[in-house]
Amino acid sequence: MIEASGLSSISGIRHGFFTREGGVSDGIYGSLNAGFGSSDDGARVAENRRRIAAQLSVDADRLLTIHQWHSADTVHADKPWNVRQPPEGDAVVTDRPGIAVAVLTADCTPVLFSSGDGQVVGAAHAGWKGAIGGVLGSTVARMKDLGAKDIHAAVGPTISQLNYEVGPEYRAQFVERDAASERFFIPSAKPEHFMFDLPGFVRTRLDDLELASIEDTALCTYADEQRFFSYRRTVHRGEGDYGRQLSAICIKE
Template identity: 55%
Template sequence: MSLKPIEARNLSSWNGIRHGFFTREGGVSTGLYASLNCGWGSSDDQNLVAENRNRIGRFLGGDEKLGGGVVTLYQEHGTMALHVTKAPNRAALPHADAVVSNTPGLVIGVLTADCAPVLMADAEAGVIAAAHAGWRGAINDVVGSAVAEMERLGAKRERITAAVGPCISQSAYEVGPEFEATFLERDPAFSTYFTRANPNARPHFDLPAFVTMRLQAAGVGSIEDLALCTCKNESLFFSYRRKTLLGEVDYGRQISAIVVA
């Protein structure tokens, strides 16, 4: 099975930028990790993970002289945005949840399994970013940090095109009252991102809408939400929430990647 990444229309319209929100299809991993598992942190065979990542790098036309594969960092649900110019040492990955680059041929990306991947580009400036936005990163504005770092490299906010990739949908994202309270303590207006089936039901959080709001607040010129749920689409996506519900021992991670061609 060949790679069949999902593309955002707004990012696809730019010459000189290649990207893809990759599904779990087209790789070499097996079992729980079938088949395009790209997560170094999983218990999958690391050689298979490396081949999966190299396939994505080749698909997007990455420069082999820059290390091949896809540059991802040690994600920890924070807000650090890091400018990269080459593939880091895998044994000592920098800790950051957004990768920013203006190096042609260097494929950068983020790993997710329910969190929201955000790909961004200012094609005119040749500056790109990939951000990992779980609820912690979203509430603390990791996408705003990524936009600021892009701007430091010459991008302009109003020229940035951003796409929110596959992540857990509101209907699948049941949370506890303490989760909701964390958001409302930050800003009571955040109540609009929670809904209940009835007054006594547990709240459900709208992660993609919240991330979209953060992009709007950052002044990004174009935003697209792919509106695809990782938890509900088992054939296409890995999902930590689904793994937990099914009692599985581990889970794979999909990758979303972008490159200045």
């Protein structure tokens, strides 16, 4: 479990960017795969999530993920739900102690949030579609609706620019929205292709929200196979599926 120093300094909360280590799954899912959306054995995923919940000191049925679909939708978790049939969204917030809000990633950017007093927390899944579509602003707005002030953010492990090659049509979607986005793309070795700085883009979107602080773990999921699952690494190897790591935050009871 990786912690951000800024969030760790806020009393009354627990958080963690969990790695792929310390679970019971094997093969391409080895070992702490937390995604029921994978083809891993469901009982093993449930045990992995139970272990994560225990590290956060919450009950396993109060470790809440959502059905992520690369949107800007934010869900308010005011009570537990069935994580096998969760609500749709790409961010989840709560003001209820003992509920851990969480997102699953395997290259996309997880961002954890807390108000300065630790009374409102949130987790966002910022893939490129969600990041460009406003999921981070949506998360902060929903937290403010719940009374959050002096919001702090931490950016978790995600794919780095060095390992994220994209085509010209991808770059065009960013530049057409904002010409300044061109700075997040550098030419790759492949003609008319680019290397995209997803974490840099996410940090800039967070900067626009005028938060109290932003911390970046600066860890690459693609490069560090021992600690992280990576969707893109799986595709490059021709593997049929991939595991998901979980990032979570909660208010202590």
